[in-house]
Each structure stands twice: as C-alpha cells, then as structure tokens.
Amino acid sequence: MIGIRLLLLVTAHLAQAASPTWVSLNVSVPPMLIDGDDAFNYVDMFVGTPPQLLSLPIDMQSDLISVYSNDCPFCPGTTLYDSRQSSSAKDPNKSLNGTAQLNGKWISDSIGFGGVVQAEDISIAMINTLSTNLKGVRTINGGFGFQDGLPRNNSIRKLIPELYATGQLLNPVVGMRLDPLNPKLTIGALDPNDYDGEINWVQLEPNNAGDNLYNQFKVDGIVGRNGTMVPYGDNLLGGINSLFLGIAVPDNFTWSLEEDFTGPFYNHSLSIDASSGRLSVGCSDNAIVWGPGVHVPTPYVDFTVQINGVKYMMDSQEIVRSVNASLAPKGFCSLVVRTSTVKGKPDFWFGLPFLRSIYIAYRLPTGECPGYYGFAFPKGANRTQEQISQKPRSTPAQMSQCLNLAAPTSTPTLAPPPAPEGSSVLYSVYGQEGLQVPLKGVEFLKKGVWNVTA
Ligand SMILES: *[C@@H]1O[C@H](CO)[C@@H](O)[C@H](O)[C@H]1NC(C)=O
Ligand SMILES: *[C@@H]1O[C@H](CO)[C@@H](O)[C@H](O)[C@H]1NC(C)=O
Ligand SMILES: *[C@@H]1O[C@H](CO)[C@@H](O)[C@H](O)[C@H]1NC(C)=O
Ligand SMILES: *[C@@H]1O[C@H](CO)[C@@H](O)[C@H](O)[C@H]1NC(C)=O
Ligand SMILES: *[C@@H]1O[C@H](CO)[C@@H](O)[C@H](O)[C@H]1NC(C)=O
Ligand SMILES: *[C@@H]1O[C@H](CO)[C@@H](O)[C@H](O)[C@H]1NC(C)=O
Ligand SMILES: *[C@@H]1O[C@H](CO)[C@@H](O)[C@H](O)[C@H]1NC(C)=O
Ligand SMILES: *[C@@H]1O[C@H](CO)[C@@H](O)[C@H](O)[C@H]1NC(C)=O
Ligand SMILES: *[C@@H]1O[C@H](CO)[C@@H](O)[C@H](O)[C@H]1NC(C)=O
DSSP states (O other): OOHHHHHHHHHHHHHHHHHHEEEEEEEESSSSSTTOOOOOOOOEEEEEEEEEEEEBOOOOOOSEEEETTTTOOOOOSSSOOGGGTTOOOOEEEEEEEOSSSSSEEEEEEEEETTTTTEEEEEEEEEEEEETTSSSSSSOOEEEOOOOOOOSSSOOHHHHHHHHHTTTTTTSSSEEEEEOTSSSSSESSOOOTTTOOOOOOEEOOOOOOOOOOSHHHHEEEEETTSSSSSOOOOOOOEEEEEEEOHHHHESHHHHHHHHHHHHHHOGOOOOOEOOOTOOEEOOSOOOHHOOOOOOOOOOOOOOOEEETTTEEEOHHHHHOOGGGGGOOOOOEEBBOOOOEOSSSSSEEEEEEEEEEEEEEEEEEOOTTTBBBEEEEEEEESSOOOOHTOOOOOSSOTTTHHHHSOOOOSSSOOOOOOEEEEEEEEOOEEEEEEEEEEEEEETGSOOOOOOTTTTO
16 A cells, blocks of 8 residues: 555656646736836736735846735735635744834745646745835735845745756746737746847856845946947946836946937937936927927937847837826936946846846756856847847857756646636726726625714
C-alpha cells in the first residue's frame, strides 16, 4: 500500500517535471498616460483555494507579491484578498513590521496563472493598513513584483523562482511589452509574436541595499535627432520604474533646449513653468495663444535611448502628452522628460514612456547565472526595418550558459477566471467616473438613517 502511494507520488512529480511550459498573459494598460494621474499595468492571477482572481499592478522595483486584505479600510482596489476563504492560506502570524501608514502581515498561499502553472506556499505581503496619507504611490489592488536578486534580510518564497524550481517553466525568464497596441507578459519563455529584432542582452549591475533603483544596467546614452549623443557623460546607468509616468535624466535642459536633439518645436515654443519647472511645447490650436486661424500641428519629439550599441526610439506620443492629458498652459502639451531629483545612480529613470516603447525580457538570476535584461522592438510598433535590424555591440560573456533559452512550441490555453464572488449588482465609485464595481457583502450592510432634524 505504502509502495503504491509512493509510486503514485513519484509519477505525479515526474509528470509535472517532464512538461515544463510557459504562459502568455494579457496585461491591462492605460490607453494613454495623463499628467497628475497614476497609471498601473495589471496582470491577473489566481490566489488560494478555491482560486480568488487578483489583478495586480506590475512593479519592476519589487521582488514580492503584495495584496490588499479584504478587511483593509483604506486600501484602494477592485480585487481584494480574503485569506479566510482560502483553504491553502497559511498565516504564521508574522508582521510585515511596516509603518503606521503601511502595514500588514506575511501570509503564504498558492498562486497560479489560468490553471497552467501553479506554485504553493508563495510569500505574500498582505496589507491591512494603508493610510490615505502614505507618501509615494498608492497602488490599486497591491503589487506584482517579479524581480529577483534584490537585497533583503528575510527569506521569502518567490513565485517565478518557485515555478522554475519545480520544473514548471521552460526558462527562468519573463517577457513584457506594455504598449497599448498589444500589451503582454510571458512567464517561462519569450514569445516571438511579441517582439522584432535580436534580443539585446545586458547583464544587470549588482544590487545593494539602499540603491535608488534595483537592476540597473549600462546605457550608452540618449541620441539626439541629429544623431549626436546628448552630452550626459560616460559610464551611465539606467533603471526601470514601472510606477513612474516619465523619464528622468541628469538635466532636462541638456536635451530640451536643443532642437537639434528634440526635433523642431512649433515656432520654437518650448515653455518652462517658473514654479514647477514643467516643460511644454505648442501642440494645439488656440486663438488667444497662437492667433485666430493658426494651425499648430501635433509635435513630433525625438527621444532615443541607446543600449549596447542599439538605438531604441521612444514613441513621440509617450514623450509629449496629448493635449487633453496635459497639465500645461492652453495650446501647449507637456514633455515628460524631467531632471532627476534623486542623487546618485542611476542616471536615467525609465518609467512607462520607455516601457510602452520597447520590448523587454528579464532573465532571472539562477545558480551561476546573473540577472539580465534583454531589449527588442515591440512587434507591430512604428519601427523601420533599419531600426529592427540593428545588432548589439557585444554579447554577454555567459551567453551560451545563461541565455540559450528554450523556445515555446505552442501557446498553452489559460482557464477563464473564476466567477466573482458576492453581489452581481454593480456600484459606481466616488471620484472614478464610469467605474462600476461589485460590492461584496453589500446585502449585510445596515441601511443608513439620516436624522436631518438632529
Ligand atoms: C487576452 O486578450 C485577447 C484580446 O483582447 C482576448 O481575445 C483573450 O481572450 C484574452 N485572454 C484572456 C485569458 O483573458
Ligand atoms: C500573533 O502575534 C501577536 C504578537 O506577536 C500575539 O499577540 C498574538 O497572540 C498572536 N496570535 C496568534 C493567533 O497566535
Ligand atoms: C518584526 O519585529 C519583531 C520585533 O522586533 C521581530 O521579532 C520579528 O522577527 C520581525 N519580523 C519580521 C518579519 O521582520
Ligand atoms: C538588513 O538589516 C540591516 C540591520 O538591521 C539593515 O541595516 C539593512 O538595511 C537591512 N537590509 C534590508 C535590505 O532590509
Ligand atoms: C547636434 O546638435 C548638437 C547640439 O546643438 C551639436 O553640439 C552637435 O554638434 C550636432 N551634431 C551634428 C552632427 O550636427
Ligand atoms: C528642467 O531643467 C531646468 C534647468 O535645470 C529646471 O529648472 C527644471 O525644473 C527642470 N524641469 C523638470 C520638469 O525637471
Ligand atoms: C512666433 O514667434 C515670434 C517670435 O518669438 C512671434 O513674434 C510670433 O508672434 C510667433 N507666432 C505665433 C503664431 O505665435
Ligand atoms: C480634447 O478634448 C476636446 C474637448 O473635449 C475635444 O474636442 C478634442 O477632440 C480632444 N482632443 C484630442 C486630441 O483628443
Ligand atoms: C513613426 O516614426 C517616424 C520616425 O521613425 C515618425 O516620423 C512618424 O511620425 C511615426 N508615425 C507615427 C504614426 O507615430
């Protein structure tokens, strides 16, 4: 009897290990970035047993998954996590040791994607205190961090390393494009349908506690419209922040004051707001500003990042905001390239305008292999054959050991998300015009009695 049980366990394990696979996930991205608004890119995952659908914003500066507990009073979200409804949730009663503004506890549970891959006992930072006064970005629903090799004192079980260690993934790699045309996140393989050109692999710099951004990489510089490098110096490093709506450079004037670099602005109309330093350029007709009947065309602005000899153009509409998305004077649209306010490295903070213009792969560090980012062009984007056929200047030393990735053959089909629990009646949300959400347990709420005479 025991022998049979063991045999069954072994075959079950082998069956899992014998078929490493990958997943291709839809990402929900904002159609356009708007000045003064946060913007998040959501990936759906199933957490717990039975599965709860959580839609978590990608956070490329984190290595952990954080969720908002369903009893968290000020956590903004549409999908909250209820550990009490999950038979696989484990609660070691360990505090996150956070702050009065942000706190919660460590919990662990199973996490999977569409029934194709699933890992057990993944560490989850479950937030149950989130103050409206929190400094910094208050994300919606929590966060999906999938970086690895970041310094931390406590050991946590991370989702993608665990999926790979249990033989479920073809490769320890993530592929991502966050452009509105066809946003995707793949885990376990890179999808040739997502990118064009050769993947330009660059090894990541070592991460140290206290770094301004993790997973920094060498950048040649910013190439101007006239083909000359914007003079930001040598030994430049870049970092990626998927919660940042702009691009930060050592000094924006070095680029923005030279139309040889930016391309021509209508009537040389670069404007700088004296108090905020906000940059904007003429972009739309306005009788008072430009005179009646004067047509001001939509500007085309150049911002090209060169990495390991390859030039990646940012789409102009990501560098100059659309007129209705700009907190700029009438007739003007804002430029999103700003001066970094943080001392030290990296020199460039690449936020969403960068991530919406490129394809990026992340090879997680494992064993002898360090971490790498790989860059390419999003398939279907406005790129010329000349751009796509650029070749990296060099290939990493351990290319054959670490970057010889298994290609996917077919695309696994994901199971549909579980039916949402609770009321099917939708309610509108204060301050979020057009948003309609289900309200779990609304039937148990006492109806308010307004004693207007008191
Ligand atoms: C992903 O998006 C595509 C296109 O919108 C859609 O056809 C497909 O059903 C989506 N897949 C999932 C798993 O939601
Ligand atoms: C959880 O930990 C707190 C403080 O560390 C303690 O007061 C409490 O009794 C613990 N709860 C359980 C259920 O063990
Ligand atoms: C939180 O702080 C307590 C008390 O200082 C400590 O015992 C515990 O190990 C800390 N937990 C974590 C997860 O750091
Ligand atoms: C680890 O703990 C040490 C000592 O408490 C602290 O100085 C350091 O910042 C911590 N590192 C991280 C990554 O939290
Ligand atoms: C490009 O423009 C910059 C700034 O005006 C100038 O210094 C540089 O010489 C120009 N390069 C070429 C090739 O014209
Ligand atoms: C652009 O650079 C100028 C000059 O250094 C500075 O005064 C201004 O605040 C900067 N603007 C932004 C948005 O960073
Ligand atoms: C363009 O700039 C010139 C000089 O700065 C100014 O005289 C002219 O009125 C401007 N044209 C428009 C349409 O604003
Ligand atoms: C901006 O908003 C105005 C007024 O709602 C509209 O007429 C115009 O078409 C919008 N422009 C763009 C570029 O979306
Ligand atoms: C495509 O990119 C070229 C520059 O390479 C630019 O001139 C053109 O306006 C872009 N087209 C669109 C639709 O953005």
